[in-house]
Amino acid sequence: MDNQPNNNQEQEVDLVPVFVWISNGFKNLFNAIGGLFKGLGHFLILFLIFIKNNIILLGILFVLGAGLGNYLSRQSKKNFTAQLRVQPNFESAGQLISNLEYYNSLVEEEDFTTLGKELNLTTDEASTLVSFEITADYNDTELLEEYDYMARRADTIALENYTFEGFKLAKRDIDYQFYKVEIAAKSKTALEKAAVLAIEVEDNPLIKAQRTAGRETTAFNISKMEYQLAEIDSLISAYQVAIKDKESSLSSGTNVFVNGQSKTETFKDLFNEKARMLFNLETEREKKYGYENTVNIVSYFVKKGVIVNKHLTVTFAFVFFGFGLLIALIPLVFRFLNTYQKEHNS
Template identity: 75%
Template sequence: MNNQPDQNQEQEVDLVPVFVWISNGFKNLFNGIGNIFKGIAHFLVLFLIFIKNNIILLGVLFVIGAALGMYLSRESKKNFTAQLRVQPNFESAGQLISNIEYYNSLVDQEDYQTLGQQLKVSTEEASYFVGFEIEPDFNDTELLKEYDYMARRADTIALENYTFEGFKKAKRDIDYQFYKVSVTSKNRAALEKAAPDVVEVKDNPLIKAQRTASIETTGYNIAKREYQLKEIDSLISAYQIAIKDKDSDLSNGTNVFVNGQNGMVDFKNLFQEKSNILFLLETEREKKYQFENTVNIVSYLIKKGSIEKKHLTVTFALVFFGLGLIIALIPILWRFLNTYQKKD
């Protein structure tokens, strides 16, 4: 019994280093966090001192950038922009992109005579054009439809490691279904006259071959659907006559034997099948009219100024401010390199 207090005292003594270690750990942790904040504060102070020492240079470049951005913004408001959403057929997207790049090169070279010939306008009207842009126009819903169309016709094993995200990453610029074309001009009349011709793609042997094949396939599908529709109508007529005929061999009043076979066709299923054929026929007819043009214009909008807000004033002000920071840092970096070289 006399040894028990001594044992408790020894255990309490042994716990003292543990608590000391824990307290030192917390102390070092808080000191480390404090040093981080001190370092951040020190960096901010040094940065403010750097700004103060170069305030004239940075201020001048900031004002120049803002003035340049404001000037470009005002100039852009004087222009007219046509935005077209187009759908290329027969794998003509690559040729359309090349045409847009070619028109831009003609503007850069100020070859307005050739540009006018290409866009079917006069040389004077062609001189009003400022630039041409093209980019894919899509959303995940449209891409998902394309992926589903491809997946239904591909091997299931091949699709195991080919996800929708992989499908999107594998897309090239010429693989999209829709594109957004922007045309900028200083004259609205010239823009309205030439905008449809900007997205026009002339037929080459490949486009002609694909157009012919598509039209023939669509025509065959339309004839097939129309024949199926006539057959369904004939069956429905025969079914209605059989229902009115009292001598018909009806088992339950809602079914009729077809071609003497044991299988029976439900009246409701006939109408559902007819509805499906009408939908497929409508789809094929839409394709037929889509194939009349190499590039279909889905939407067309003309607006004065830029359609998309680019915030040129703020953008150029920040860019020139960053340029000023780089210029101001060059002497500091130069002195640091010289000092470091001397130490070595």
Template identity: 55%
Template sequence: MSDQPNNQEEKEVDLVPVFTWIGNGFKNLFKAIGDVFKGIGNFLVLTLLFMKKHLVLLAVLFLIGAGLGYYLDLQNKKSFNAILRVQPNFNSAAQLISNINLYQSLIEQEDFASLANKLEINEEQAQTLGSFEIEASYTDNELLAEYDALARKSDTMALMNFTFEGFKAAKRDIDYEFYKVVIAGTDREVVNKVSEPAVTVQDNSGIKALRQSAKENNAFDLKVLEYQLQETDSLIASYQKAIAGNSTSGASSGTNLYLGDQKPSDALKDLFGQKSTLLYKISEAREDKYKFAKTVNVLSQYVTKGSVEKKHYKIKLAFIFLGCGMLLALIPLLWSYLNRLESQRK
């Protein structure tokens, strides 16, 4: 019994180093945090002293950058962008991309005579054009619809290792359904005028063959769908007569339809569902009929001022020139540091 107080005192004594270690840990942590803030403060003070020493150089370069940026912003406000979303048909995407790249190449080469000839404008108008750009325009929903159409045409086993992400990664620049074309220039009327000619693709033998095939297939599909719709309407009328006759007389009327185990009301409901599907397919086929009238369909087109892009040249160039000035001011310090190292080695 007399040993128990001693054991308790030993345990209490053993906890003292633990609390001391924890206290030292917190002290070191706060000291490290303080050193970090102290180092940041020293760095800021040294930076301010360095900038004060070279204030004239930095101020001059900052103002030069801001002035150049202001000039570029003014030039940007004078520009206009025609933005078009187009849909090339009959595998004409490659030709469309090639045409847009050709127009951009003619601008870079300053061959405005050839550019004017291709876009059916005069050379003076062609000189107001600044750039032609094209890129794929799509959403995941649009790509998912394409993937679904591919899945319906393909074998199930072939699609097991071909995921939607793999489908997106495998697409080439010429494989997309929609494209965004941006035409920039300083004259709004000229930009608007050349928008449609710029995305026009001349028919070649391949495009003509695909167009004719698409028209014939579309006409055949419409004819079949309209025939199916007539037959469905006829069946619906017959079911309605059969249901009306059974409900009034309870006996067999002049129209007899064998439905198996299915109820007449359920069969009629299925027919209305089939009719709705047929009407949707007919609507899509008619849209395709008019879609195939042009090689490239313009889905949307609008012209915006260049300033809408908000490139903020004044701010960007001012700080870029300020950074260049600081680098120039650091060169003498770096040079003297290297000289001291060289003298110490000797």
């Protein structure tokens, strides 16, 4: 009993270093945070001094960039832009992309004679064409439909580690269903002639084979669905006749409703099946007519100026400003390298 006060005193003494260690930890943390802000402030001041010392160079390049961007923006507003949303069939997306890149290279090389021959234009009309661009055009809903279509036909085990996000990441430039094509020209007449011709893809043996297979498959599916619809209509008529005969005789005749289903449930199932079959038949007919062209045009419109505002004035101003920073940094880098070399050689 006499030793209990001494034990409490020893425990209190042992806790003192712990509180000192915690106090020093907080002090070091706050000192580190303060040092970080101090370093950031010092860097900001040095950067502002650097800007001040090179304000003339940076200002000139900033103004030049803004002027160039403003000029290009005004020039783009004088052009006409055709935007098309297209759907390539028969794995022709790769050829379509290659064709448009080829046309754009002819514009950059100013080979308007060849470009005119490719697009059935005169040389003067081809010389008014400015650019050809193509990008994949999609949203998550369309990609989800593609993923669902693939998942229904794939092995369940194979899809365990193949998520929708993985499906999107695995997409290549030639794997999308829809593409956005933008063609710019100085002449609206030449643009309207070139826009439709530019997205045409000539048939090769693979495209011809896939077109034939697609047509034969859709024709078979349509014929099969039409037969099934006729059978469903006959079955509905037979049920109606059986019900009428049963109700008119008021006898306990043979029950035409199997599995204990009621009249309402049976007709509901039949009409739902008919509606589903009609929807599938409509889809197959759309495929049939969609296979007429190698590349289908989903939407197409022409507008004067650019379709999307690219903010060229601001973009070029900051690009030239960044270029000026690089130029201004070159003397500082050389000075540092020379000082470093002298220190280590000595």
